[in-house]
Amino acid sequence: MTLQTTIDRVAPPRPARTGPVAGALRQLMRVGENWPAMIGLAIVVFWVLAAILAPLVSPYPPNANDMKALAYPFPSRAHWLGTDHLGRDILSRILWGARTVLLVAPIAVLGAAALGSLLGLMAGYYRGWIDGLISRVGDIVLSFPVIILYMIILAKFGSSALNIIVVITLTKAPIIARIVRGITLELRERDYVLAAKMRGESALYIMFCEILPNARGPLIVDFCLRLGYTTIIIGVLGFLGIGLPPPDPDWGGMVKDTYGMMSVWPHMSLFPCAAVSSLVIGFNLLAIGLREISLRD
C-alpha cells in the first residue's frame, strides 16, 4: 500500500541490455549524484561498519557493569556516552545493539521479500482462484493491526530472534505480494514474456527469470523502506518488552529500561533513541534517493 505510489511512478521496466556488472556500476554512479541517496548510504554504511567492528571498537563488553561509574553515569572520558542504570557502557551497548538490528532486520525483510515475491508472482501470473485465495488471505492478515498480532504471538511463544524474524516475514509478505502481483499483472502481457511462453519455457522460469528481474526497480526501493520499517518494529518490540531477551543489548530495550529515569539521567534513553532514529532515517533517505534515480530512467 505504501509503495503503490512508488510503483505507479516508477518508469515501466525494460529488459536489461548490459551485463550485470556494468549495470551495477552505472547504478552506483547515479547514487553518487543524488544527495539523499548519498547521505542515506553513508548512514547505513556507518552502522554496518559499527555492527561488524563492534567487538573490536567497543571500549567495554556490552554487559559489563562498572559500579564505580554509577556515581556519575553521565558521559565522561571513561564512558563517552555515559553508562546506564546498571553501570553498563552505553556506547558499547549501542555498537553491539547495531549487530542485533542489522542482523535481524535484513533477514526478516529478505524472508518477507522471498515469500511475498513468490506469492505475488503466482497470484499475478496464474490469476483466477490462486489469485483470489492469495489476495483474500493477504487481506485478512493485513486487516489485523500488526502490533497487536506481534504482542499476542511473541507473548505466547516467547521472543527470540527467530520468532521475530518469522513474525515479520509472515506479516510483511502480503504487502510485498500485493506489490509484486500488481507488477506481474502488467508484465505478463509483455512481448518478452510471450516470447518465453512460445519458446515453451516453464511457468517457474518465466516467473523468476523473466518477470521478477524486470520488477526489481520498485522492489529494491521497497526493500529499503521495508528495512526502515522493520528497524522501527524491532525497536518497538524491544521497547514494549517483547523483543530480544535481556541482557543482550537491543536499542528499544535500552530505552525501555531507562526512559523512566529521564528526568534525572536523560542521556540513558536519548542515545539509543538517536541511534535507532538515525538508522531508520538512513534507510528511508536511501529509499527516496533510489526512487528518484529510478524515476529519472
Place this chain on the structure above:
Amino acid sequence: MLRFFGKHALFMVVTLVAVSFLVFALNELSPGDVARKELGAYATQEQVDLLRQRLGLDRPVVVRYVEYLGKLFTGDLGYSQRFKVPVADIIFDRLRNTGLLAAVSFAVIVPLSMLLGVVAGMREGSVIDRGITMFATLAASVPEFAMGVFLASVFVVWLGVLPGTATLLSQTGGWSIPAQLVLPVAVIVLYDMGYVVSMIRASMVEVMQRPYIRTAVLKGMSFPRVILGHAVRNAMINPVTVIMLQINYLVAGVVVVETVFAYPGFGRMMLEAALFKDIALIEAGALVAVFVCVLTQILSDLAYMALDPRIRA
C-alpha cells in the same frame, strides 16, 4: 449498493471468525497457562489443576471455542484474569480513552497533512515541495518511542512546561487533561503524518499533470482557483483510503505512545493482557481490533464513493 454491503458484511464476518479462531488456537498452543500464572510458582499441582477445572480449561479447544462464540452473542465477553473484572467493564473503558486520543490526533492529522500534501504537490520539485517531503520522511523515520523520548526531554525535562505522563487522572501533578494530551498527540501526529502527507502529495502531483488542470491554467484561471476548485477534490480521492486507514492505526496501533506516557488506553491493556496471558481479554481485544479495522475499511470505501462519482454506478 446492496451488493456492496453484502460483500463487505460477508468479508467482515469471515475475518472476524478467522481471527477469533486463530487467536483462540494460539492461546491453546502456548506453553504455560493462566492457572499457573495466577497462582504463582509455589502453588502445588493440585491447586493448579483445581483452578484449571474451575476455569474450564481442561476441556477440548473446539468445545470451548464454540461455547465462547455462543457467549459472545449474548454479550458476555468473559472475565479478565489480569484485572479481576469482567472484560466488558475494562475494555470499553480503555477503548473510550484511546478513542479520545485517536479523535484528537485524527482531528489534527487530517487538516494538517492535507495542507502540507497539497502545498507540496502543487509544484512538484519546488523548494517547498522538497522541504515538506524531507520533513515528512524524517518525521516518519523516528520511531514513536524515540519521538516520545525526544519531545519529553525537551518539554518535560528541560523546559518543564508539559507533563511527562498522561494518566488522565486530574490529580497527576495538577496538570489538566488537555495538557496531558499534548505530548501523546504530538508524537502520534508527527509519526503518522509523514505517511499521509506523502500519499496526498503523490496524488496531488499526479492530478496537476492532468489535461483539465492545464486547460484551467491556459484559460487564465488564477492559480489558487485552479488548486482549490479543480485539483484538491480530485487529489483527495486516492488518499482518502489511506486517511481512513489511519483510524485503524490510531485505535489499535498506538500502544507505544500509550506505554511511553502511561496512558490508560486500549493498546497498553492488550500488551498487559498478552504479557499476562489473559486469554479472555486478548480474545475480546483482538475481536474489537479487527472489528474496528473492517469497519474503517467499509467507511473508507464509502468515502471513496462519495468523492468519486464514477464508481457509484
